[in-house]
Amino acid sequence: MNLAAPRIDTGDTAWLLAATALVLLMTPGLALFYGGMVRTKSVLNMLMMSFVSIALVTVVWLVCGYSLAFGGDTAGGLIGGLREAGLADIGPADVRGTVPTLLFATFQLTFAIITAALISGAVADRTKFGAWLVLVPVWTLLVYVPVTHWVWGPGGWIGQGLGALDFAGGLPVEITSGASGLALCLVLGPRLGFKKDAMRPHNLPMVMLGAGLLWFGWFGFNAGSAMGANGLAAAVFLNTLAAGCTGLLGWLLVENKRDGHPTTLGAASGAVAGLVAITPSCGTVSLPGALAVGLAAGCLCSYAVSWKFRLNYDDSLDVVGVHLVGGVVGTLLIGLFARRAMTGGTDGLLYGGGLAPLGRQALAVAAVAAYAFAMTYGLGKLLDKVLGLRASEEQEHTGLDLTVHAETAYDHGVLGHGAPVGASPVPSFARKAGHQA
Template sequence: MAWEWCRNKGRATLSLVVLEINTGDTAWLLTSAALVLLMTPGLAFFYGGMVRSKGVLNMIMMSFVSIATAGVAWAIVGYSEAFGNSIGGIIGNPFQFAFLDSLVYGDPTVGTVPALAFAGFQGCFAIIAVALLSGAIAERATFRGWMALSVLWLLLVYAPLAHWVFASNGLSAPRGGWIVNSLHAIDLAGGTTIEVACGAGGLALAIVLGRRIGFGSAPMRPHNMTLVMLGAGLLWFGWFGFNSGSALVSGTWAALIWVNTLLAPCAAMLAWLFVEKRRDGHATSLGAASGAVAGLVAITPSGGAVSPLGAMVIGLLAGAACSWAVSLKFVWGVDDSLDLVGVHLVGGIIGTLGIGLFADPRTATRVAGLFYGGGVDQLWRQAVAVLVVGAFSFGMTWLLATVLTRTIGMRVSPEAETSGIDLAEHSEVGYDLTSVQPARRGV
C-alpha cells in the first residue's frame, strides 16, 4: 500500500510506506483526479439550477472561474503550504514545492504514485472546496470580490487546513500537520477540511454580506430543477473518485470506500424524502438531490473507516438531520442561499463524528468506534478536529470577507441585484428569449 494506518500506543496513525511506482495505482489516481475535476462543473449545474433565472449564469461562472483561480494558486504555492515540510504542524513550507517544479524531475513519489499525480489530485480537491463556498452568497456577490476571495481563501484557509488534516508524516515531506499526526483524528477525503470548513466559512460569508433583497418575503425558488438533478448526478459520479481515489491505491480498501460512497447517499436520500413527506406532505426532486448530496458529504470523512452497514446508518442520520437543518436559516434569519450550512456543515459534522461511533476495526484504519468497543477515545479526537477546523474557517473567512467588503467591495448594488446579477456582472443572460415570438391567431 502507498500509505497505511497503524496502531501507535492505541491510537490511529497514518504512515507512508514507500514503494516503487505502481501503474495500476497511478492510473486509478489520475482517473480519480479527472472525476474530482468534473465535480466542479457538476456543482455549477447544481447551484445554477437552484438560483433564480436572473442569476444562473453568475452562479455557474463562480464555480467555473474557481477552476482557474484555485488551480493556478494551488500550483504556485498552495500545494507547498498543504504538503510541504511542516512549520510547527501548522503550515507547510510555502517554497518547497513552489510552481510544482521540483515534482517534475527525478521521479519523486508519494507511496506508489508519482508526486506530480498526487499534487494534481489534491489540486482538484482545492478547486471544488473553493467553488462550494459560493453557495452561501448566491445572487449578491461581485465577481471581482469573488475572484479575490477564491484565491485568498485557498491560500489562507484551505491550504493550512489541508496541511493539518491530510499531511501525514512522510507524505510529500518528512513532517506533516498536527491533526493527523498529533491529534490522530481520521478524515479520509475532507469531512473537516472541505465540508466543515466550507460550511463554517459559508456561514461567515452570509453574515458579512447580509441577506438578499426580499429574503423571507419574496419567492426565491429554484428556477430549473432539471439542472439541479443533472448537477447532483455529476457530483455523485465524481464523488467516487473524490473518496476512493483518496485511498491512493486500487485495491480492497478503495473498493470498500467505493461501495460506501454508493450506499450512504442512497440511505440519505430515502431519509430526506421521508422527513420531507412527513413535514411538508410532498417528496420533492430538490429533496432527492439534496439528500443524496448530504449522504455524500457525510461519507467523505468516514468512507474508509466504516462497514457498508455503518455507511448506511451514517447516511440515514445525515439525510434526516440535514433535511431538518436547512429550515433553520429562516428561523435565524441568515441567508445561506443554497444551504451550504444545512447540508455541508451539518453533514460534515455527522460524518466526522460518525467515525468515533461506527469505526470498524476490520477496515484499513484499524480503529474501533464507540459501538465497536473502542469507547470514546476516537470520538473526542474527531470532535476536537471539527471544533478547531470550524472555528478557524469561520474566523478567517469572516476576516477576509470583511476586508474585501471594505476595500474592493463584495456586494453588488441594490439596483444590480434587483434587475439581475447576470447582466450587471457579465453583460450576459443565462437564457436569451428575445427571439421567441408569441404564436399568431389562426396560424
C-alpha cells in the same frame, strides 16, 4: 538490508488519473447543481463562480498551495514550507506512495478547487464578481491550505498529532466550506426579499443533472483517496454509493412527513447530504456504518436547511445546512462507527473503542469550524471595506447575469424580475454594447 526504492505502480496510477478527472468534473457538476437552484437572472453568474474557481485555485495551488499543504512541516503541525513551491524539482519519476508525485499534487488540487466553489452557493445572487476573484485565491491560502496541512500534511497536528480520522475531506472540504459560507452570509446580509419572495429553483432538471454529476465524481473523490486500485478503494466505493442512497431516502422520508410531498430538489439534496457525510468516514466505517451515516445526514440536513429562516442568515443554496451539518455528522460518527478492519487500529464507541475516538473527532470539528469561520469572517469584512463585497441594489434587483456579464441564460431571462412595467429590461450599457435580452 537495503530497502527497494519506491516505484510507480501502473494500476494505482491509472486509477488515480481517472479519479482526478472524476473529481475535476465535480466542479462543473456543482455549477449545474447551483445554477439550477438560483433564479433565471443569476444563472450565468452562478456558473461563472464555479468555473473561475478552477482557474484561480489552480494557479495558487501550483505556485505555493501544494507546498504549504503537503510540504515538510515548519511550524509545529500548523503549516508546511515552500521547498516545493512551483512544484520545484518534482519530475515525472518522483513517487509518492505508488503514484507519481505530480499526479498526487493534481489530485489534491481538484479537492481545493471544489471546496472554494462550494462557498459560492451560500452567497449566491448578491456577491460582486470582482470581489469573488480576490476572495477565492486568498481564502484558499489562508483557510483551505492550513487546514489541509493539519489533517493530511506531514506532521499535521490534527491527523498525526491528535490522531483524528478523516479519509477524504470532511474537515478540509465540507466543514471549511460550510463554516466559511456561514461567515460570508453574515458579512453580506440577506438577499433582497429574503423570507418574503419565494426564490424557487428555476430549473430542477438542471439541479438533478448537477447532482448526478456530483455523485458520479464523488466516487473519484472518495475511492481515489485510497491512493490505489485495491480492496480499500472497492470498500470506499461501495460505502459512498450506499450513503448517497440512504441520504436521499432519509431526506425524502422527512420531507414527506413534514410537508406531505417528496420533491426532486429534496432527492438531489438528500443524496448530496449523504455523500457529504460519508466523505470523512468512507474509509473508516463498514457498510452498516455507511448506511447509518447517510441516513443520519439525510434526515438531519433536511431539518438544518430551515435554520436560516429562524436564525435570519441567508444561506442562499443551503451550503451551511448540507455541507457544514453533513460534514459534522460524518466526522463525528466516525467516533461511533469506526471499525478496526477499515482503520487498521481504531474502533468506534459502538465497537468497544470507548469515548476517546469520539472526543478526538469532536475536537477536530470544533477547531476547524472555528478557524474557518473566524478567518473567513475577517477576510470578508476586509474585502467588504476595501473592495465592497456585495453587489449594488440595482445589480441584485435586475440580476447579476445582465448587469455583470452582459448576458442572459434565456431569451426571457430578465423578464419578470423587477423591471417596472413598460421599462426596458436591458440596462443602457448592455444596449449600447449590442447585447439583447
